[in-house]
Amino acid sequence: MAGRPRSFDRDAALATAVELFWRTGYEGTSVAMLTSAMGVSPPSLYAAFGDKHHLFEEASARYFARTCEGLDRAVELPTARAAIERMLEDTARAHTGAATPPGCLMLTEPRLDAQREVLHQRIRDRLDRGVQDHELPSALDTDRLAAFLVAVMRGMSGCARDGGTTEDLRGIAETAMAAWPAAHRERA
């Protein structure tokens, strides 16, 4: 007992919403902008996604899932250092993509602090594994280093929003890596 089928591609419309929220943020994106960009009338949008807040949650979750895919690939690298270097390089490129808005939705949107906390934990977990692998000194404060790295990524996002190039962001990333802890010594 199905009714009239939806006349638009829900997934494509959601992708458009992601793009818009990414570019202008939650508060800065009106429902009129969304309906116009998605090619959907307001009632259709509300029927398909609920209210604006619910649409944003779905859009940001989609964005975050994509981010986590890259994160997973980086985490699998053999060393913590290589993993973090990969993350920073991914960040530099993702924040300055020609086809996407500058900066990062997750790192810019005030209300996405829960996602940022997950990012922090994922980084800290990889650092902890580096300690277990004797790649990093056991005395290392991994929580602190992870907080630093999140802060750097956030700074990179802001730099991109201010017009910074991929190379500008790489410069920040490479400078940050100079803060990497000294190699673990086998004998204390």
Add this chain to the structure above:
Amino acid sequence: MAGRPRSFDRDAALATAVELFWRTGYEGTSVAMLTSAMGVSPPSLYAAFGDKHHLFEEASARYFARTCEGLDRAVELPTARAAIERMLEDTARAHTGAATPPGCLMLTEPRLDAQREVLHQRIRDRLDRGVQDHELPSALDTDRLAAFLVAVMRGMSGCARDGGTTEDLRGIAETAMAAWPAAHRERA
């Protein structure tokens, strides 16, 4: 030929506006919020400050001037390293003050990129002086290091907005200082 005198303290009202823009940003602050917090009716506000955009410019300029005072004091320290350490410590405290909103207006507000550019230049200038003083290696890319430091400060501001404590921000600052270039060697 003066008319009826202003019934409110313009400077105090401006300080209130700074506080409000600082806490909720330009877009997130309505004129109604401003008039209510400043204790001033809309026509009085418009007569004294022009439109909302003009008020924001005056408020952000005032905020920036205060920031620059601290910057001046830091820059005068004998070494570039001490100057930057002072800046980061000031940042950690200023972004987590109990009597002020968390984070930094200049580093958070998208449209204040010109102020951020000035901050970048001020930092680079101090680093250049460090190179001239043979405190820092002559091969150092001071522009790049300055961009890194601005990114770190921005990350600290974001961390503060997410509820980070002064100690959290200090951790980021101290970790960042580990990226400080190796001491200049007298003989290559």
Add this chain to the structure above:
DNA sequence: ACCATACCGTATCGACCGCTACAGAAGTCT
């Protein structure tokens, strides 16, 4: 005293905000 001037509060402007009532259209069911 009286005018000119500049600020005061009230009440409101048109535009846009997020959101929805309504009626018609396009499907599946019996």
Add this chain to the structure above:
DNA sequence: AGACTTCTGTAGCGGTCGATACGGTATGGT
């Protein structure tokens, strides 16, 4: 076919946005 369900576009809801018209009020100048 006809009933039923769900999506469609139009048109508009109450509320808030930034900004102002207006008449009243407090000052200085003459």
